[in-house]
Structure formats: structure tokens, C-alpha cells
Amino acid sequence: MSAPRAVLDALRLTIVGQDEVVESLVLSLIAGGHLLLEGAPGVAKTLACRALAAAVGGIFHRIQFTPDLLPSDIIGTRVFDQKTAAFSTVFGPLFANVVLADEINRAPAKVQSALLEGMQERRATIGLETHPLPAPFLVLATMNPYDAEGTYPLPLAQLDRFLAKVVVAYPSRDEERTIVDRFGAGEPPLPSDVATLGDVAGWQHEARAVFVDPKVRDYAVDLVRASRAAELVAHGASPRAALALVTLARARAYLDGRAFTVPDDVRDIAPAVLRHRLAYDDRIAVAGTDPEDIVRRIIAVVPAP
Amino acid sequence: MRPRAFRTGCAAASAAVFAMLCGPAGAQDLRMLHVVALTMSADRTEVPLGSDFHLSVHARVREHVTALDELIVPEVGTMHLLGDERRVHRGPAGTDIDETLTLEPVDAGSFTIPGAFLDAIDARTDKPTRFTANAVHVRIGAQAANTGPERVRRAALALLGILVAAAGVALIVRLASRRGRAAPPAGGASVSPAAVAPLVAASPRQAVRAALGTYAAAPSSDTLAALRRAVLAAAGTAPGGTTRDAVSATSDEALRATLRAAEAALFARDDQHSTAKERFIEAARGWAG
Numbered sequence: 001m002s003a004p005r006a007v008l009d010a011l012r013l014t015i016v017g018q019d020e021v022v023e024s025l026v027l028s029l030i031a032g033g034h035l036l037l038e039g040a041p042g043v044a045k046t047l048a049c050r051a052l053a054a055a056v057g058g059i060f061h062r063i064q065f066t067p068d069l070l071p072s073d074i075i076g077t078r079v080f081d082q083k084t085a086a087f088s089t090v091f092g093p094l095f096a097n098v099v100l101a102d103e104i105n106r107a108p109a110k111v112q113s114a115l116l117e118g119m120q121e122r123r124a125t126i127g128l129e130t131h132p133l134p135a136p137f138l139v140l141a142t143m144n145p146y147d148a149e150g151t152y153p154l155p156l157a158q159l160d161r162f163l164a165k166v167v168v169a170y171p172s173r174d175e176e177r178t179i180v181d182r183f184g185a186g187e188p189p190l191p192s193d194v195a196t197l198g199d200v201a202g203w204q205h206e207a208r209a210v211f212v213d214p215k216v217r218d219y220a221v222d223l224v225r226a227s228r229a230a231e232l233v234a235h236g237a238s239p240r241a242a243l244a245l246v247t248l249a250r251a252r253a254y255l256d257g258r259a260f261t262v263p264d265d266v267r268d269i270a271p272a273v274l275r276h277r278l279a280y281d282d283r284i285a286v287a288g289t290d291p292e293d294i295v296r297r298i299i300a301v302v303p304a305p
Numbered sequence: 306m307r308p309r310a311f312r313t314g315c316a317a318a319s320a321a322v323f324a325m326l327c328g329p330a331g332a333q334d335l336r337m338l339h340v341v342a343l344t345m346s347a348d349r350t351e352v353p354l355g356s357d358f359h360l361s362v363h364a365r366v367r368e369h370v371t372a373l374d375e376l377i378v379p380e381v382g383t384m385h386l387l388g389d390e391r392r393v394h395r396g397p398a399g400t401d402i403d404e405t406l407t408l409e410p411v412d413a414g415s416f417t418i419p420g421a422f423l424d425a426i427d428a429r430t431d432k433p434t435r436f437t438a439n440a441v442h443v444r445i446g447a448q449a450a451n452t453g454p455e456r457v458r459r460a461a462l463a464l465l466g467i468l469v470a471a472a473g474v475a476l477i478v479r480l481a482s483r484r485g486r487a488a489p490p491a492g493g494a495s496v497s498p499a500a501v502a503p504l505v506a507a508s509p510r511q512a513v514r515a516a517l518g519t520y521a522a523a524p525s526s527d528t529l530a531a532l533r534r535a536v537l538a539a540a541g542t543a544p545g546g547t548t549r550d551a552v553s554a555t556s557d558e559a560l561r562a563t564l565r566a567a568e569a570a571l572f573a574r575d576d577q578h579s580t581a582k583e584r585f586i587e588a589a590r591g592w593a594g
Contacts, residue, residue, distance in 0.1 A: 211574040222431075229426050231336045260573040264549045297368055301339045301428035303545025305530075305571075 002195045004030055004203050004255050007055045010191035014051045015044055016182060017175035023255075024166045024272060025052045025140070029200060030207045030251035031163060033244065034119050034139040036104075036276055039168025041144060044179075047187075049100040049140045054190035056200050058097030059134065065107035067152075071114035078127040089126050094118050097134050097197065101141040105151040115139065116158050136200045156235065156279055163244050164269065165276035167292075203254065210250040211260040215305035220245035220266050222302045227274055230298050232289060235279040244273045263304035270299050336375065339367035339428035339545075341399060345379070345420055345438040352445050357387055357409040362421040362438060367399040367428070367543075375423040378404060382416060385409040398543060410445040417442050509539035513593040517586070529582065533567040536589060540564060563588040 004026055011022045021037065025048060028035040037045045046062065053060030063074055076092035093099065094115070101115055118124050119139050123132045141162065143154075159165075171179060182188060221242050228236025249265035275295050284291065342365040349358045364376055372393060388407035393400060404421075420438035427434040516535035520528040534544070540551035540560055551564050566588040569581035 211572075213572040216572060225431060226337065226428070229337050229431060259577070260569070262548065262568045262572050264547045267547055300368055301337055303339075303429070304547045 002199055003257075004195070005257075006194050007052070007191075008255070010055045010194045011048065011051050014188065014191055015048050016178045017171045018044060018048065018168060020272075021045075021048055021166050021168050024164060025049070026255060027248055027251045027269070028140075028163055029056070029136065029138060030203050030254055031247045032136060032138075032204050033163025033247065034141070034161065036159070036162040036165040037140060037142045037168055038165060039142070039144075040146060040170065043168045043170060045140075045142050045168055046100060046102065049098060051190050052138075052140075053096075053098035054192050055194040056097070056136075057193070057196050058136070058200075059095075060098045060100070061093035061096035062100040062102060063093050064102045065104050065111065067106060067108060069107045069111045071111055072126075074111065075114055075118070075124045076126045087127070089129065089131075091126075091131070092124075094124055095131070095133060097136055097138065099137075099139045101139055103144055104141040105143050105153055108152055112152065112154060112158060115141075116161055119161055136197065136204065156277070159276045160238055160240050162276060164248060164272035166272055167275075207251050207254040210253045210258070212246055212250065213260065216249065216261050216263055216266060217246060219263055219302070219305050220249065223266070223270055223274070223299065226298050226302045227278060230278075230294055232280055232284045232287065232294055233278050234281040237274055237277040241273055241277050245270060248273060267299060267304060271295050274298065335424055335426045335433055337428050337431075338370075338375075338423075338425040339399075340423070340425065340436045341365040341367055343421065343423065343436045343438045345418075345441050347418075347441045347443055350441075350443050352410055352443055354410060354413055354445060357407055358443070360406045360408055360418065360441065362402075362404045362406075364402045364421075364423065364438075365399055366402075367545075369395050370400045371395075373400070373402045373423065375425055376402060376404065376421060377423065378406060378421050379419045381406065381408055381418060383411050384416075385411060410443075413445050415442065415444050509535075510593045513539055513589055517589055517593060520586070529585075530571060532585075532589060533571055536560070536563050536567055536592075539592075557592075559588075559592045563592045 007029070008022065008026045011025065012019075015022055021044075024035060029052065037048075039045055049062075050060055063069075072092065074092045074094050076090050076095070078087045079090055080086075081088050104112060104115070114124075118133060122135075122137055123130050125131075170176075223245065224237045224239070224242040226236075227233060227241070230236065245266055246261075248269040249261040252265040252269060253259070253261045271292070275292065278291070278294070280291060280294070284294075342363065345360065345362050347358055347360050352358045360379075360381070362376065362378060364373060366373065370393075378389075385408065386406060387409050389404070391402065391404040393402050410416075418441045420440050422435055422437040424433065424435050426432065427436075513532070513535045516528070516532040520532050537546060537548070537551045538544075540555040540557075542551040542554055548564050548568050552561050555561060563585070566581070566585040570578065570585035573581050
């Protein structure tokens with residue numbers, strides 16, 4: 001069985017910079033959770049997802065969410081076959097190992113909830129039949145923070161189902177030069193044969209066995225509880241956030257080759273786990289406070305064990 | 306900075322109005338703060354009538370804040386408030402807020418100025434808490450009190466006091482050094498926490514040695530955690546920091562190795578604890594000397 005570190009290294013050969021994004025993709029894969037990516041167009045969100053699927057030999061599907069999308073467009077439908085005079089099932093793009101839900105906030109609520117149901121239940125119902133989704137199953141949803149006119153923002157309850165949210169920043173000047181050099185003559189080949197889907201299942205199983213000391217667990221719980229008492233926060237993170245913190249801390253320890261988690265594991269992934277789970281009150285606009293600052297403050301006030 | 310001078314009007318009235326406006330708020334309105342320090346001091350404790358003195362309030366919070374409106378300065382009785390200046394300095398360890406009031410007494414006598422306070426949700430306990438600074442005592446007297454033979458006598462007494470205090474500190478440090486050298490290198494069951502306590506503030510290495518002695522005298526997860534805290538502090542990390550903070554704060558490779566060993570000793574599964582603890586203790590001893 002190859003190590004998840006090999007996937008990380010392979011992704012870094014394809015993606016220029018974006019260390020946090022690349023690591024978060026691998027952590028989500030190990031943790032078996034879904035990831036929300038927010039960033040401007042053209043910052044390699046799609047490429048990173050395709051590279052991840054290729055690295056583990058998984059099936060990759062991309063769904064471009066638009067306002068006229070229907071649930072059956074992503075789940076699949078029953079079609080009548082005139083030759084056999086019977087209905088047959090055509091599976092939608094949700095049936096893949098890595099699904100990129102591009103601009104998830106552009107589809108209406110009905111389509112969003114169909115996707116989110118699949119994420120939660122890991123199965124989809126077409127007609128009267130329920131079909132399990134392939135394993136591993138990872139949804140990577142992107143949101144473009146610009147052009148928000150006419151979009152359907154995801155409610156907090158649905159955002160909560162994403163294990164983490166990563167902000168994809170613009171690359172640095174040096175990284176941008178490397179991008180031009182590397183991609184100017186065409187797209188480089190995606191990584192392949194780095195690991196198998198069986199390896200991923202093994203990693204997920206082993207990561208669940210990583211030890212979490214009660215002090216580290218309490219630290220995760222304290223961070224989530226501090227988010228509820230933070231200034232300018234109307235609704236803090238749910239208990240699911242504490243679960244996400246511990247799950248991702250396990251994955252991070254496993255990626256580092258440790259059999260136990262440490263406070264740094266929790267603190268490092270806390271911004272990604274908390275940022276999409278907080279609802280801010282109206283004063284945040286008046287105060288001109290960056291929500292990221294609030295997340296940083298929450299993490300700063302909780303002492304690590 | 307907001308310099309103001311109120312030659313007219315009574316400071317007590319303004320303080321009372323301020324307290325009414327900003328007084329203890331409901332818990333839901335409070336900000337979560339990690340208050341590290343809140344102290345108050347006067348530049349002079351004996352002030353002749355007709356001259357002024359400065360009352361300083363210092364607060365430090367671990368958060369980076371742009372203002373600390375929760376900080377309520379004390380009521381200053383009938384003294385005239387000549388100026389009020391507040392400075393906010395944001396640094397890596399948090400935010401320092403220094404407020405200086407310039408006061409002019411109008412009545413003679415002894416006064417106790419109550420401590421400044423601030424209401425916040427204590428980040429340590431998650432509970433609404435009132436943090437209060439120490440009170441300050443000032444004696445307002447006639448100008449003659451600070452002049453002539455009386456002043457000379459007081460200066461001589463103060464000098465004598467300083468000399469006695471310095472001799473006492475030197476004696477304690479000497480005794481503490483002897484105890485540190487006499488401590489057994491391993492399994493020092495005779496070393497009690499009380500015996501090593503004076504070493505704690507002397508130097509980082511001595512603090513780690515003291516924590517090692519405490520752990521040897523009473524091995525437990527608490528004393529092991531205290532030892533790790535001493536190692537983190539030795540690297541220059543504030544309480545509540547992590548191993549990464551400490552590792553990035555020091556270039557001492559032996560200390561870095563000790564910090565990494567501490568993680569396994571504190572957070573690994575029970576069946577891996579004993580080996581990890583031994584490595585940590587060995588590394589800590591090696592570093593502390």
C-alpha cells in the first residue's frame with residue numbers, strides 16, 4: 001500500500017503553490033469528507049480536483065451548476081428502452097469517486113439539496129431504486145465569491161455538511177511565472193498510478209484508528225464553543241464542527257506518519273473547519289471586520305493544551 | 306491617543322456619567338477576552354496640594370484589538386482631571402493598552418483610588434468576568450511635607466529598605482543555586498516541589514530542572530504536563546502556545562528535539578507512553594544540564 005504522502009507529492013508536481021489547497025484535498029480524501037473551495041476563477045481549483053482523482057485512479061466527474069439544472073441532471077434518470085420495452089437506469093455524474101461541483105451556489109435549492117443528500121447518505125435514489133455511490137466518494141464544491149448576483153447561497157445547515165472550506169488565493173509572483181512556464185506550452189500530464197482506490201480505503205480505515213488524547217479532544221471542543229461566544233458572531237459552529245476538527249486532526253496526524261494527534265493538528269485545520277460554519281451579525285459590515293479575523297481571534301483566545 | 310484637558314468641571318461627574326454609559330453590560334454584550342494583565346499605579350503617592358500627578362492604568366489582552374472600550378477608569382473623587390491619554394499598542398504577544406490620567410488634587414488627606422476594571426467573557430473559563438486592577442493609595446498634603454529634614458529622613462529610610470531587600474534577594478538566589486546543584490540527577494525522590502520552587506524564575510534551564518525535580522518527586526500526568534510547559538516557556542512560547550510555536554521560536558536544536566519528544570509523551574496512546582516519557586525526560590535532562 002502506498003502512502004498518502006506520495007499523492008501529496010504528486011499533486012505538488014502538478015499544482016504550482018496552493019500548498020494549503022493541495023494538503024486539504026489529501027486530508028479530505030483520508031478523512032472521507034467533502035470540501036468546499038472558494039476562490040477566483042483561474043486559480044487551479046478544477047485542475048487540483050482532476051489531479052487528485054487521477055492520482056488515486058478514481059473516476060472524475062465535473063458538474064457545472066447553473067440556474068436551470070435539475071436534480072435528475074446530477075443523479076441520473078430512468079429512460080424507456082423501446083427495444084426491450086422496459087425502463088433502464090442512466091446514472092448521472094454524481095456516480096464517481098471525485099465529483100467537482102463547480103459553482104455550487106449557481107444552482108437552485110432543489111439541486112443543491114439533491115447533491116447534499118448524496119454527500120450525506122452516500123447513495124442516490126433514481127425512480128424507486130436506491131443506488132450506493134462509489135467508494136471512496138468525495139465532493140469538491142467550488143464557490144466563486146465574485147459575480148454573486150442571481151446566485152443561491154447555501155444555507156448554514158447545508159454548509160455544515162462540508163468538512164472544511166479552503167480559500168484558494170491568488171499565486172505569488174514567482175508562482176505565477178512558474179505557471180506560465182509550465183502550462184504555456186500545453187497542460188502537463190496528470191499524475192497517475194500513485195495510489196489505488198483500495199489504498200485510499202486502507203488509509204481511511206487506518207486514519208480512524210489514530211489516537212486522540214482527551215486533552216486534544218477538549219481543545220477541539222473548546223474551539224467550537226468559543227466560536228459561539230465570539231464577538232460579531234450570531235451563530236457559532238455546531239457540534240458537527242468539533243467532529244470535523246477531530247476527524248481532520250486524525251487525517252493530518254496520519255499524513256504526517258503519527259499514530260496520535262497533537263494540538264497543532266487541531267489548530268492548523270481549525271480555520272478551514274470553522275470559517276464556513278459561522279453566521280455573523282449585521283454589525284460586521286458596520287465594523288468593517290474581516291470574517292477571517294474573527295476566526296483567527298477565536299483560535300487565538302483558546303489556549304492549546 | 307486622545308489628549309483632553311478639563312480644567313473646569315469635576316472629574317467625578319464625568320467618571321460617573323462614563324460608568325453609567327459603559328457600566329457592567331449583560332453577558333450577551335460582552336466580548337471574549339484573554340486578559341493577561343490589568344494594573345494601576347501612580348507616579349507619586351505623596352502629592353502636595355497645588356501640584357499634579359499621573360495615574361496609569363495598564364491592560365494587556367492576548368487578542369489583537371483596536372480599542373478596549375470595556376476598560377473603565379476609576380472614579381477620582383474631587384480631583385481635577387487635567388488630561389486623559391490612551392495608547393494602544395499591538396504586538397506579537399497581544400495588545401497593550403496604557404491609559405494615563407493627569408490629576409490635580411484639591412483637598413488634603415489620604416485617598417484610595419479604586420482599581421480600574423473591565424467586564425468581559427473570560428477566554429479561560431468562558432464566563433462573564435469583571436477584571437479589576439489594584440487600588441492605589443495617595444496622600445495629599447501640604448507642600449512642606451516633602452521638603453526639608455523630613456524629606457531627607459524619608460529618603461534615608463527608603464535607601465535602607467532597598468539595601469535590605471537586595472541583600473535578601475541575593476541570599477535567596479545563593480541558597481537556590483546550592484539546592485539546584487545538590488539535586489540528584491535522576492529519581493530524586495527527596496526533592497519536593499517546595500524545595501525547587503525558588504528556582505523557577507531564575508532561568509529557563511533552571512525552570513526546566515525544577516520541573517524535572519517536581520516530576521521525579523511526584524510522577525503524574527499533571528507534573529509531566531508542567532514539565533512540557535516549562536520546556537515550551539524555555540523556547541519563549543507564551544502559555545497556551547503549541548509545539549510548533551515553540552520550535553519556530555528557538556534555534557536551539559536540542560531544545561527542539563525536547564519539544565518534539567514532549568508531544569509523544571503527552572499525547573500518544575497509553576501503550577506508547579512509557580517509552581515516549583523516558584525519551585522526553587532524557588531529552589529534557591540533556592538540555593537542562
